[in-house]
Amino acid sequence: MTILIIAEHDNASVKAATLNTVAAAQKIGGDIHLLVAGHDAQDAAEAAAKIAGVSKVLLADAPQLADGLAENIEATVLSVASAYSHILAPATAYGKNIAPRVAAKLDVAQISEITAVVSADTFERPIYAGNAIATVQSGDPIKVITVRATGFDPVKAGGGSASIEAIAAAADAGISQLVSRELTKLERPELTSANVIVSGGRGLGSAENYTKVLEPLADKLGAALGASRAAVDAGFAPNDYQVGQTGKIVAPQLYVAVGISGAIQHLAGMKDAKVIVAINKDEEAPIFSVADYGIVGDLFTLVPELVERIA
Template sequence: MAALVIAEHDNATLKAATLNTVTAALACGGEVHVLVAGENAAAVAQAAAQVQGVSKVLHADSPALATQLAENVAAQVLAVAPAYSHILFPSTANGRNAAPRVAAKLDVAQLSDITKVDSPDTFERPIYAGNAIATVQSGDAVKVITVRTTGFDAAPATGGSAAVETLAPVADSGKSAFVGRELTKSDRPELTAAKIIVSGGRALGSAEKFTEVLTPLADKLGAALGASRAAVDAGYAPNDWQVGQTGKIVAPTLYIACGISGAIQHLAGMKDSKVIVAINKDPEAPIFSVADYGLEADVFEAVPALTAALG
């Protein structure tokens, strides 16, 4: 029995989500192999070979795999699928795009967003916006799984010495084509990989106040900036800052929630953070129920004071 992890990468670097997925694969038992499907991604394959716990890296290199089109990635996974009992994707945009195609072609049920492996055929996953945990058992010969990366520690990125095996790449399916990509560029850490996040809610009142109040604190802490859905919907922050069930799922070392009431949708995206600090003038705000430290105060006074105290 062996498990196959589909690497998340940009053809140059191995993304952190892959390391968490390797940990989940190791919990399934047996060997763990990693598939790196891309173009000119030899450096990624070598990085994957260094991950502790990985015994083999499969490297498929082709222009058809350069932009991670789901049809082509799924076809590459299916080419090697018969050798594996578990196929695991990080629960990222790419993973959620390709995994259902693989499951459908194999005629098996997909196990989505798992947060724990109880046994090789039994897994836990959150339901109802994280308010309940479902235990799911699968009798399928091949388990196709997406992994909520915040539920698993990252495997050490160094110390391994896996062999790298070159695969014959699949042909372009011709079913889709990559047209273009607009990327938001920032000097700040990427939200899902950040160790510290400063997040703001609708209480900040405007995009200008959002920037004026939160940016100095984030700069002092070297933090990423996040936002509640209400703040994003109001236009105070861009969509890619949204934390929550319909935004990004994060689990930083420190999460500072400023003026966020703590709706269920938002809590589902950040309650796995190691330390949660909540600043809100409403003593009944739900955010205080998950906070390790709560400060009942006006964000317009408390956040600048905190920033100044950091020196």
């Protein structure tokens, strides 16, 4: 049994979610190969070769793979797919863009966002916004799976010594092209990999209050900033700050929810945090059902007081 993981990378380094995907593959068992598909991606391949538990890195290097276009990555995966029992990808925007295409072309059912491995053909995945866990068994000859990173502790990025094998890249599909890419430069930790997250909700009332109230607390804690969908829809915070079922799934060591009522969609994105602190004036707010520590009161008074008390 051999497993292929579609590595998420930037042609220079491997993204953190790939380490969690390798951890899931280890629980399935068998040899683990990583596919690095990109352009001038030798550095990324070398980084992949150092990941603990990986036995081989397949490097497909070609100009048409430079931008990570799903159609071209998919075709490259399909060129080697028959040699594998499982094809895994992280359940990020990158992985979700590629894995369903691969599954469709292989005529198999994709198993999405697994959070646990029961056996080589049986997996657990959340349904109903995380309120129930489905156990799914697949009889497909090749199992195409996306892995929710928060369900598995990442393997070490160093210590491995996998071989690197060059493979042919698929020809340019010619049906899509990258027009532009706007990259957000963050002065804070990236949301999905942050150890501490401070999130704000509709209770903050305005974008000005979001910045005024939350930034001092995030600065003190060295935290990333997040937001509920309601806060994002109201324009308090940008889209890439959204935590929840339709945003980013996070599992930090500490999650501070300020003015967030705790709609089911938001809870699905953050309830795996190790410690959850909720601040809300409504003592009946659903967020308190998952919080380890809850403070009922006016956030405009409590948060500044909290900032003052943090050394």
